[in-house]
Amino acid sequence: xxxxxxxxxxxxxxxxxxxxxxxxxxxxxxxxxxxxxxxxxxxxxxxxxxxxxxxxxxxxxxxxxxxxxxxxxxxxxxxxxxxxxxxxxxxxxxxxxxxxxxxxxxxxxxxxxxxxxxxxxxxxxxxxxxxxxxxxxxxxxxxxxxxxxxxxxxxxxxxxxxxxxxxxxxxxxxxxxxxxxxxxxxxxxxxxxxxxxxxxxxxxxxxxxxxxxxxxxxxxxxxxxxxxxxxxxxxxxxxxxxxxxxxxxxxxxxxxxxxxxxxxxxxxxxxxxxxxxxxxxxxxxxxxxxxxxxxxxxxxxxxxxxxxxxxxxxxxxxxxxxxxxxxxxxxxxxxxxxxxxxxxxxxxxxxxxxxxxxxxxxxxxxxxxxxxxxxxxxxxxxxxxxxxxxxxxxxxxxxxxxxxxxxxxxxxxxxxxxxxxxxxxxxxxxxxxxxxxxxxxxxxxxxxxxxxxxxxx
Amino acid sequence: xxxxxxxxxxxxxxxxxxxxxxxxxxxxxxxxxxxxxxxxxxxxxxxxxxxxxxxxxxxxxxxxxxxxxxxxxxxxxxxxxxxxxxxxxxxxxxxxxxxxxxxxxxxxxxxxxxxxxxxxxxxxxxxxxxxxxxxxxxxxxxxxxxxxxxxxxxxxxxxxxxxxxxxxxxxxxxxxxxxxxxxxxxxxxxxxxxxxxxxxxxxxxxxxxxxxxxxxxxxxxxxxxxxxxxxxxxxxxxxxxxxxxxxxxxxxxxxxxxxxxxxxxxxxxxxxxxxxxxxxxxxxxxxxxxxxxxxxxxxxxxxxxxxxxxxxxxxxxxxxxxxxxx
Numbered sequence: 205x206x207x208x209x210x211x212x213x214x215x216x217x218x219x220x221x222x223x224x225x226x227x228x229x230x231x232x233x234x235x236x237x238x239x240x241x242x243x244x245x246x247x248x249x250x251x252x253x254x255x256x257x258x259x260x261x262x263x264x265x266x267x268x269x270x271x272x273x274x275x276x277x278x279x280x281x282x283x284x285x286x287x288x289x290x291x292x293x294x295x296x297x298x299x300x301x302x303x304x305x306x307x308x309x310x311x312x313x314x315x316x317x318x319x320x321x322x323x324x325x326x327x328x329x330x331x332x333x334x335x336x337x338x339x340x341x342x343x344x345x346x347x348x349x350x351x352x353x354x355x356x357x358x359x360x361x362x363x364x365x366x367x368x369x370x371x372x373x374x375x376x377x378x379x380x381x382x383x384x385x386x387x388x389x390x391x392x393x394x395x396x397x398x399x400x401x402x403x404x405x406x407x408x409x410x411x412x413x414x415x416x417x418x419x420x421x422x423x424x425x426x427x428x429x430x431x432x433x434x435x436x437x438x439x440x441x442x443x444x445x446x447x448x449x450x451x452x453x454x455x456x457x458x459x460x461x462x463x464x465x466x467x468x469x470x471x472x473x474x475x476x477x478x479x480x481x482x483x484x485x486x487x488x489x490x491x492x493x494x495x496x497x498x499x500x501x502x503x504x505x506x507x508x509x510x511x512x513x514x515x516x517x518x519x520x521x522x523x524x525x526x527x528x529x530x531x532x533x534x535x536x537x538x539x540x541x542x543x544x545x546x547x548x549x550x551x552x553x554x555x556x557x558x559x560x561x562x563x564x565x566x567x568x569x570x571x572x573x574x575x576x577x578x579x580x581x582x583x584x585x586x587x588x589x590x591x592x593x594x595x596x597x598x599x600x601x602x603x604x605x606x607x608x609x610x611x612x613x614x615x616x617x618x619x620x621x622x623x624x625x626x627x628x629x630x631x632x633x634x635x636x637x638x639x640x641x642x643x644x645x646x647x648x649x650x651x652x653x654x655x656x657x658x659x660x661x
Numbered sequence: 662x663x664x665x666x667x668x669x670x671x672x673x674x675x676x677x678x679x680x681x682x683x684x685x686x687x688x689x690x691x692x693x694x695x696x697x698x699x700x701x702x703x704x705x706x707x708x709x710x711x712x713x714x715x716x717x718x719x720x721x722x723x724x725x726x727x728x729x730x731x732x733x734x735x736x737x738x739x740x741x742x743x744x745x746x747x748x749x750x751x752x753x754x755x756x757x758x759x760x761x762x763x764x765x766x767x768x769x770x771x772x773x774x775x776x777x778x779x780x781x782x783x784x785x786x787x788x789x790x791x792x793x794x795x796x797x798x799x800x801x802x803x804x805x806x807x808x809x810x811x812x813x814x815x816x817x818x819x820x821x822x823x824x825x826x827x828x829x830x831x832x833x834x835x836x837x838x839x840x841x842x843x844x845x846x847x848x849x850x851x852x853x854x855x856x857x858x859x860x861x862x863x864x865x866x867x868x869x870x871x872x873x874x875x876x877x878x879x880x881x882x883x884x885x886x887x888x889x890x891x892x893x894x895x896x897x898x899x900x901x902x903x904x905x906x907x908x909x910x911x912x913x914x915x916x917x918x919x920x921x922x923x924x925x926x927x928x929x930x931x932x933x934x935x936x937x938x939x940x941x942x943x944x945x946x947x948x949x950x951x952x953x954x955x956x957x958x959x960x961x962x963x964x965x966x967x968x969x970x971x972x973x974x975x976x977x978x979x980x981x982x983x984x985x986x987x
Contacts, residue, residue: 205799205800207800210708211708211709212702212708212709213702214702214703214705214706214707214708215702215703215704215705215706216702216703217676217680217703218676219671219702223802225797225799225800233799234797234799236802238802238804240731240733240804240805241673241730241731241805242730242731242772242776242791242807243673243730243761243764244761244764244767244772244775244776246772246775246776246780247764247767247771247772247774247775247776248761248763248764248766248767248772249763250767250775251766251966251969252763252966252969253880253965253966253969253970255880255881255882256966256969256970259917259920260760260763260973262675262677263675263677263759263760263761263827264675265675265676265677266674266675266676266677266678266679266680266681266828267675267676267677267680269675269677280882284882310680310683314683314703314704315703315704328706328707329706331706332704332705332706333690333704334690334693337690345690349686349687349690352684352686353686353687356684360911362915363915364911364912364914364915364917365828365911365912365915366681366684367677367680367681367684367828368677368827368828369915370911370912370915370917371915371916371917373881373882374882375882378881378886378915378916378917379886379888379915379916468782469781469782472782473782473783473784474780474782474783474784475784475785476777476783476785476789476790476791477789477791478789478790478791478792478795479791479792479795479797479802479804480791480804481791481804481807483776483777483780483783485782488784492784575885577882577883577884577885578882599781605965606880606882606965607965607966610781612780612781612782614782647706659676661671661674661675661676
């Protein structure tokens, strides 16, 4: 028995290791994706003041700190039973969308994209942002720097810091925004619309979809698992990142469940294995059947493609066009192609640019009324948002002094953990034969998990 | 001249420090040309074998973020220490333990109990917890040990410089990188940030009254926060008096009080004690200003979670280091 180790996994947030066991003939017997790390937020948040949770939990993941910040602020709204003023909700959705777009572009250009724009078979030294720039050109470089800078400008103006923002409080946000800021946000949103269509999706069309080898990889069987999909949807069942109902579709695309944040414990459970510090989410009503796909298995996916699969469409016109184009190319809904997560990520970025334009055009955005002070003695609260890479749940319980006595956290990567393990094993089994392993093959195995953009911090 | 070999690596961290480096973007892309980054798992495809191949001292500088919580993190930082001329503790977690350092209020067992057995969504009737060694029918899998106690980087290896903040501010990161490239380095052990208290650079300093005396402690959800008034004057706990400046007062400008991520100014042994005594004096507790003993007690009692607040980012670096083990 031979063992191949990929350590550390790279172009991902956080830590992870892949262990591949080969049989005597050099074929893959099993492959394991291990998370060698735990910090224990669920425990050490106990004893902390409830209102500090949006300032502590962002450290779960620095890449998606705004997602934990916002899930936490929403959990506090529910905990203190206080509704934020309308302007505060809009400002929260605005910073939130700016953050998702900033993160999606970071993922595409720095983490996942190099495998396509530079190519999975190029030497390791070139498979990175520098390689992307060399291939895509200086104009793209300039625009990428500019668009991410403007998005960070929005996040910083509202949240104080890009990594670990601080604005969220129960019942609203810490300060209003000025008219001058709103105007700069309009320019950022306009720039993002242009960038999404003419740079990001254009690169995808020209450098990925026009390359037969890549299209075969995206649509082929190496990177495919038929699972359930989960995502937040609005009243019209369209994708929403900040708020809505949680919808789950089955592997045939039929609605399996639609529920509110309050009910999440009726739908999700987590499984524990001894060989990793990660926990594995599954659908409670189907149960844990192991690392298998199909209708009988409770394994589900979250994140860009899962959100699009779980929704009936996009809430904005341009994004809807690209959404339809993608499903047409992939042969209909739901799409089970793991590598199409990258594609979905860019379509979501376009949606966000359009949604940001709607939000920044609203004069209410500069209202001075951005917080309602709570009056109720809290006991328990739940909050949910769509993080860049999937649905995230926060639940807090408090004592009489508004001190945390219990915390439950489910991150996107926990939700995707079982599917990620399966994707890695399938890629390994498809790509390694007769013990023949190269840097290029190992990278193509890592591509199976990079698509999910997991965070294992 | 060969480009200096540089490492960015994270231990018990959130990845935010590395995201902050990525966010330097234009400056980063320029600097990338001047450096030979030999390990940085977030954006680059180098593996452990690449590091193991280096000779002692061949790496010019390793920027290490994160506290030390797991055994493999300890091994890795020891390897990097050996291979590197300079070690920079990058960010609050490496510097003082940071948010993961709050784990020192608990033990490995109580953390595992909650995370793997008692979590509200966990279904684990057999009580399985992660094991350092798992025997499978086809071989064995290994996990690093989860320690009882979180350590700062300098409790595990000698550290040359500290870059504070959660995450460190962009200008301080660029200054540090440029100074190292030019070889213009301060004395060993220096914190690469201005040696001033946050209160001295606070945008609200001008409005601050002399000799504040507070009769009531407030929590941020209990009052509408003034956008210009000193937080302490409003009765809101702010760690400004005991915290180093250089952060650009980013939280204060977003109308939220300081939580101390930049660590203390030079010469302070224990940030939490310093914060508590500074705030106690500001609150008028020392003079007691005509307060009865009961009133003083009540005021102190109104500060909820003092340990978790005053040591928010520095529990492992404190004199206490952790809560007492049973």
